[in-house]
Amino acid sequence: xxxxxxxxxxxxxxxxxxxxxxxxxxxxxxxxxxxxxxxxxxxxxxxxxxxxxxxxxxxxxxxxxxxxxxxxxxxxxxxxxxxxxxxxxxxxxxxxxxxxxxxxxxxxxxxxxxxxxxxxxxxxxxxxxxxxxxxxxxxxxxxxxxxxxxxxxxxxxxxxxxxxxxxxxxxxxxxxxxxxxxxxxxxxxxxxxxxxxxxxxxxxxxxxxxxxxxxxxxxxxxxxxxxxxxxxxxxxxxxxxxxxxxxxxxxxxxxxxxxxxxxxxxxxxxxxxxxxxxxxxxxxxxxxxxxxxxxxxxxxxxxxxxxxxxxxxxxxxxxxxxxxxxxxxxxxxxxxxxxxxxxxxxxxxxxxxxxxxxxxxxxxxxxxxxxxxxxxxxxxxxxxxxxxxxxxxxxxxxxxxxxxxxxxxxxxxxxxxxxxxxxxxxxxxxxxxxxxxxxxxxxxxxxxxxxxx
Amino acid sequence: xxxxxxxxxxxxxxxxxxxxxxxxxxxxxxxxxxxxxxxxxxxxxxxxxxxxxxxxxxxxxxxxxxxxxxxxxxxxxxxxxxxxxxxxxxxxxxxxxxxxxxxxxxxxxxxxxxxxxxxxxxxxxxxxxxxxxxxxxxxxxxxxxxxxxxxxxxxxxxxxxxxxxxxxxxxxxxx
Numbered sequence: 001x002x003x004x005x006x007x008x009x010x011x012x013x014x015x016x017x018x019x020x021x022x023x024x025x026x027x028x029x030x031x032x033x034x035x036x037x038x039x040x041x042x043x044x045x046x047x048x049x050x051x052x053x054x055x056x057x058x059x060x061x062x063x064x065x066x067x068x069x070x071x072x073x074x075x076x077x078x079x080x081x082x083x084x085x086x087x088x089x090x091x092x093x094x095x096x097x098x099x100x101x102x103x104x105x106x107x108x109x110x111x112x113x114x115x116x117x118x119x120x121x122x123x124x125x126x127x128x129x130x131x132x133x134x135x136x137x138x139x140x141x142x143x144x145x146x147x148x149x150x151x152x153x154x155x156x157x158x159x160x161x162x163x164x165x166x167x168x169x170x171x172x173x174x175x176x177x178x179x180x181x182x183x184x185x186x187x188x189x190x191x192x193x194x195x196x197x198x199x200x201x202x203x204x205x206x207x208x209x210x211x212x213x214x215x216x217x218x219x220x221x222x223x224x225x226x227x228x229x230x231x232x233x234x235x236x237x238x239x240x241x242x243x244x245x246x247x248x249x250x251x252x253x254x255x256x257x258x259x260x261x262x263x264x265x266x267x268x269x270x271x272x273x274x275x276x277x278x279x280x281x282x283x284x285x286x287x288x289x290x291x292x293x294x295x296x297x298x299x300x301x302x303x304x305x306x307x308x309x310x311x312x313x314x315x316x317x318x319x320x321x322x323x324x325x326x327x328x329x330x331x332x333x334x335x336x337x338x339x340x341x342x343x344x345x346x347x348x349x350x351x352x353x354x355x356x357x358x359x360x361x362x363x364x365x366x367x368x369x370x371x372x373x374x375x376x377x378x379x380x381x382x383x384x385x386x387x388x389x390x391x392x393x394x395x396x397x398x399x400x401x402x403x404x405x406x407x408x409x410x411x412x413x414x415x416x417x418x419x420x421x422x423x424x425x426x427x428x429x430x431x432x433x434x435x436x437x438x439x440x441x442x443x444x445x446x447x448x449x450x451x452x453x
Numbered sequence: 454x455x456x457x458x459x460x461x462x463x464x465x466x467x468x469x470x471x472x473x474x475x476x477x478x479x480x481x482x483x484x485x486x487x488x489x490x491x492x493x494x495x496x497x498x499x500x501x502x503x504x505x506x507x508x509x510x511x512x513x514x515x516x517x518x519x520x521x522x523x524x525x526x527x528x529x530x531x532x533x534x535x536x537x538x539x540x541x542x543x544x545x546x547x548x549x550x551x552x553x554x555x556x557x558x559x560x561x562x563x564x565x566x567x568x569x570x571x572x573x574x575x576x577x578x579x580x581x582x583x584x585x586x587x588x589x590x591x592x593x594x595x596x597x598x599x600x601x602x603x604x605x606x607x608x609x610x611x612x613x614x615x616x617x618x619x620x621x622x623x624x625x626x627x628x
Binding site (some may be wrong): 002025031164167168170171185186188189190192193196200226285287288289290291292305318376444445446 | 487496
């Protein structure tokens with residue numbers, strides 16, 4: 001053998017010997033690909049409309065974020081007096097600097113949407129029943145990690161938008177009973193958003209959260225493999241035990257994944273070429289913009305905060321949400337509805353009704369509270385935590401429970417469908433709140449039409 | 454559902470091994486908690502903060518006569534407003550809204566602080582006149598020396614509401 005051949009076979013020992021036919025990829029990529037992708041997969045899971053490729057898209061976006069993030073680490077300076085200037089420098093003087101920043105910005109925001117849709121897909125296809133229960137929890141932790149990455153990254157440009165969004169978001173922490181003020185000082189690195197805050201957020205954003213992602217992502221993927229791959233899609237009447245024909249992963253799965261990844265990357269690059277990441281004027285601690293809003297993904301909570309006392313909006317409700325979401329797989333369901341979109345035919349119907357009811361009830365609630373209701377003024381003898389917090393909270397729970405019972409009875413929903421009804425109701429309500437907060441809140445946080453924002 | 458076995462089911466006895474294992478886990482947990490505590494103590498803002506608060510914390514705002522009655526003068530360096538009430542008394546109020554921390558501007562025409570973030574409003578004494586804020590603006594310790602108004606920005610005082618004894622009055626000038 002020549003020197004070249006000896007080197008080549010030392011790197012790719014599996015390629016020693018003749019390649020029998022073009023489909024003999026297996027030997028070619030023996031050492032690498034077989035560990036990443038399954039050797040065979042059920043043919044029915046190849047269908048794009050099963051997962052819409054969302055999980056894979058999330059991976060691609062995270063890789064883009066790592067790449068562009070690392071590139072920016074060479075230019076960005078994490079100090080309040082230098083950060084903004086370093087970003088201007090990146091955008092104006094560094095070759096493709098603006099492009100890199102744009103890719104980072106759009107990938108980050110699209111990633112949040114993608115992982116959220118992925119989370120919805122997993123729920124609605126019932127891919128959390130045993131043996132996938134714990135993977136749901138891991139996925140939820142990943143979701144929180146991505147959310148925190150968006151949040152900590154938001155501060156880094158140190159412009160008016162960043163500074164004040166983070167000021168009010170960390171300002172919300174003080175309303176957590178007991179540890180709130182301590183937590184706020186710990187995260188801010190002091191009593192105000194300043195030098196220490198930027199250092200902390202930079203360390204968290206570029207080191208701690210990537211480390212967590214790199215730890216939990218493989219765990220998440222491995223759990224999918226261990227569960228035998230994706231859920232097998234089926235129509236509600238079909239039996240659940242038929243996996244169907246198995247086809248080789250290479251090329252069937254690989255080709256589809258690569259195509260999805262390339263199309264996504266092309267879209268991101270095109271968007272990044274035409275739309276710049278926002279950058280307002282440099283942060284001025286003496287001037288708060290009007291209105292000052294949290295990042296779009298937290299605006300739902302800010303909207304709740306405008307209606308309910310901070311103790312409810314910033315502590316009780318988030319805690320209940322997290323507890324409820326994490327425990328979804330651990331409810332004892334009668335049967336596994338995995339692979340069936342919206343659990344069943346009845347499930348699809350009741351989910352539709354739940355969505356419509358939420359679509360109507362949420363704006364009504366918002367308008368009622370904005371213009372008609374003022375519990376604090378009607379019951380001044382009660383503490384605001386009760387009149388503006390506990391009482392409206394109980395009313396909301398009562399209304400929701402009433403709607404839940406109504407739908408459950410009229411559709412004779414089983415446990416799977418009942419959980420889905422509640423999930424859909426709160427999901428639509430939260431989306432409406434977020435939409436209101438982004439497009440219907442203007443100066444002084446008053447309700448306005450979107451064109452007046 | 455428990456299976457009924459014919460043999461006597463043996464309960465795990467409290468052996469020496471179990472006891473030592475239990476001790477290992479206990480000590481391991483303790484070590485983990487301690488490690489967590491050390492990490493948090495490392496990250497906590499502490500002495501660094503206090504030092505900067507002592508140096509140059511006392512600001513000379515100006516002479517008593519230079520402040521008009523019923524006015525609020527902004528001091529960017531100290532992040533406060535020096536308010537002179539109708540009766541001549543002084544209050545140094547923080548510029549941070551007590552709702553979520555935005556900087557409140559002083560509207561001289563309407564004689565009130567109005568927060569641009571969510572619409573909280575405070576009067577010249579820092580009291581809440583419009584929600585969502587629930588707490589009056591924090592105040593700084595203020596004293597008057599030789600007709601010079603001085604504000605100690607290192608001493609921020611949280612208060613639930615306005616009280617008459619928070620106001621500092623200059624000594625009456627002999628006619």
